[in-house]
Amino acid sequence: MTSAAVPLTHERKPPLRYPQAAGCPQKTPAACTEGSMNTTVQGAGGTTRPRSRVWTIDAVRDLGSTTDVETAGAILGIGRSKSYQLAKSGEFPVHLLRIGRRYRVPVPSILELLGTA
Numbered sequence: 001m002t003s004a005a006v007p008l009t010h011e012r013k014p015p016l017r018y019p020q021a022a023g024c025p026q027k028t029p030a031a032c033t034e035g036s037m038n039t040t041v042q043g044a045g046g047t048t049r050p051r052s053r054v055w056t057i058d059a060v061r062d063l064g065s066t067t068d069v070e071t072a073g074a075i076l077g078i079g080r081s082k083s084y085q086l087a088k089s090g091e092f093p094v095h096l097l098r099i100g101r102r103y104r105v106p107v108p109s110i111l112e113l114l115g116t117a
Helices: 057-061 071-076 081-089 107-113
Strands: 040-042 048-050 064-069 095-097 104-108
Touching: 057 107, 064 071, 064 107, 071 081, 071 104, 071 107, 104 107
Parallel strands: none
Antiparallel strands: 040 048, 064 104, 095 104
16 A cells, blocks of 8 residues: 655745835844844844944943953954954953953953053
8 A cells, every 4th residue: 555645835935024224234124213222233144243332431440340351352342252362372462360261351451451540
């Protein structure tokens, strides 16, 4: 007894599209409205990443006594991967603390490098 194979059909739905505001590079309408508090940026391949933050002296002081290498790198204009690379090789621009497997960066060292200590 053989059964006839039934072809399966799978309908593909078109991707969801949002109306794009004139001159707006974002894919969602909320991202282009005035006063929007969008905290992510659409990256290549549909991934999202945090929007780069503008670091003020007060914001750096508010970090506390230490911060992580990624944040310190962002303050200094260095990317995440390069920050860890420099930390591992001992070439990070400010003094680092190695605690177990983690790197911590004293905030006063960052402020000193920026000339505001």
